Amino acid sequence: MEKRVVMHVDMDAFFASVExxxxxxxxxxxxxxxxxxxxxxxxxxxxASYEARKFxxxxxxxxxxAARLCPEAVFLPVDFEAYEGESExxxxxxxxxxxxxxxxxxxxxFLELRVKEGEDAFKKSLDCARDIKKRVREEMGLTCSxxxxxxKLIAKLxxxxxxxxxxxxxxxxxxxxxxxxxxxxxxxxxxxxTERRLKFLGIKTxxxxxxxxxxxxxxxxxxxxxxxxxxxxxxxxxxPVVPFFEPNSFSREITFxxxxxxxxxxxxxxxxxxxxxxxxxxxxxxxxxxVTIKVRYADFQTITRSHTFEDTTDSMNDxxxxxxxxxxxxxxxxxVRLVGVRVANLEKWKGAGLAGQPAVLDGPxxxxxxxxxx
DNA sequence: TCTGGGGTCCTAGGACCC
DNA sequence: TCTGGGGTCCTAGGACCC
Numbered sequence: 001m002e003k004r005v006v007m008h009v010d011m012d013a014f015f016a017s018v019e020x021x022x023x024x025x026x027x028x029x030x031x032x033x034x035x036x037x038x039x040x041x042x043x044x045x046x047x048a049s050y051e052a053r054k055f056x057x058x059x060x061x062x063x064x065x066a067a068r069l070c071p072e073a074v075f076l077p078v079d080f081e082a083y084e085g086e087s088e089x090x091x092x093x094x095x096x097x098x099x100x101x102x103x104x105x106x107x108x109x110f111l112e113l114r115v116k117e118g119e120d121a122f123k124k125s126l127d128c129a130r131d132i133k134k135r136v137r138e139e140m141g142l143t144c145s146x147x148x149x150x151x152k153l154i155a156k157l158x159x160x161x162x163x164x165x166x167x168x169x170x171x172x173x174x175x176x177x178x179x180x181x182x183x184x185x186x187x188x189x190x191x192x193x194t195e196r197r198l199k200f201l202g203i204k205t206x207x208x209x210x211x212x213x214x215x216x217x218x219x220x221x222x223x224x225x226x227x228x229x230x231x232x233x234x235x236x237x238x239x240p241v242v243p244f245f246e247p248n249s250f251s252r253e254i255t256f257x258x259x260x261x262x263x264x265x266x267x268x269x270x271x272x273x274x275x276x277x278x279x280x281x282x283x284x285x286x287x288x289x290x291v292t293i294k295v296r297y298a299d300f301q302t303i304t305r306s307h308t309f310e311d312t313t314d315s316m317n318d319x320x321x322x323x324x325x326x327x328x329x330x331x332x333x334x335x336v337r338l339v340g341v342r343v344a345n346l347e348k349w350k351g352a353g354l355a356g357q358p359a360v361l362d363g364p365x366x367x368x369x370x371x372x373x374x
Numbered sequence: 375t376c377t378g379g380g381g382t383c384c385t386a387g388g389a390c391c392c
Numbered sequence: 393t394c395t396g397g398g399g400t401c402c403t404a405g406g407a408c409c410c
Contacts, residue, residue: 034378035378042376042377042378043378044376044377044378044379045378046378046379046410059410060377060378060410061375061376061377062375062376062377062378063378064375064376064377065375065376065377067375068375069375078378078379104409104410105381105409105410106410107410108410188408188409189407189408189409190408191407191408191409192407192408193406193407193408194407194408222384222385224383224384224385225384225385225407247381248381248382248383249380249381249382250380250381251379251380251381252379252380253378253379253380254378254379255377255378255379290402290403292403292404300376300377302405302406303404303405304403304404304405305403305404306402306403306404307402307403308401308402308403337377338378338379340379342380342381
């Protein structure tokens, strides 16, 4: 069995770079894309040009904070359609190299090349990576950073090592050495909270996680996450490159411009979101079984209320009655900053048959229900 | 200085079944 | 008459990813 070689391609400051293509006159100036493009309004940074990053601006940061750090920055609203268009071109280009392309958001993808007997997968990947970088530059007028490694985890760490316009390769034999002194936070699945908990345990680097006994990690982080930390810290990742998977949920949510007490307004907003959501379900041919509404209060405490139907549905009638009933169970004496609605447990609707009936019927769960113990 | 929107997966407790 | 053990499903919350 040949060893795997995985490539991770990550577009540099994607949203900001697409905006600069539309507005070349802004080149060289700090550019921040996020929300409505107005730092006086609520929203966060979706992307910042490298000039803006010099001021400490990072994605996820409130726009107001970004404006304080860099008052001379240009702020632009998020233009999803433009980024989706560029993203489709990007993904199509990548699919020209292999059918094993897994898109990860609009601006990232994993690739795995299929190789014939006796062919060098590693060399082939390096050639392919160079070619992709060249074509992204020449055909799209954008730059990307590429990482090559023995699996997805390592390929992604590699692409992150040199940015922008970087190219890094981590060979199997160099994995331990390369990861050892990286901050734990770099590891897939380690966010702010986990980083804090690790620090509390005296663990700051990936190498230190790797030295921690599995039992110790499992005790502190649970069996599933503990094992993941153990494996990831050693650079182990067997997850395959998956070109397509069915979505499990769709959702719509919105943050109000100002926190509000107006129950009628909140409910009306929830209704509009639900209408939008069922429209999407029908457009894309899915039905769902679980409806969840979400309310975030002014203090950022977030609650959810959910209901599961016996059968899947895409009917506005069903989904809205459920959402409205759930909404009635929410404490609305406090000010609210966000409402949202989600439909989960989706099933692809092969709706070629009678309206309301599936064209392909799955049988009832087969087999005996089990045997009672005496 | 506040903290978007769209997703995924995990955990924990309770109901319920055999 | 005194209280098992395993499995699955549902609900609520939380961490994390882009």
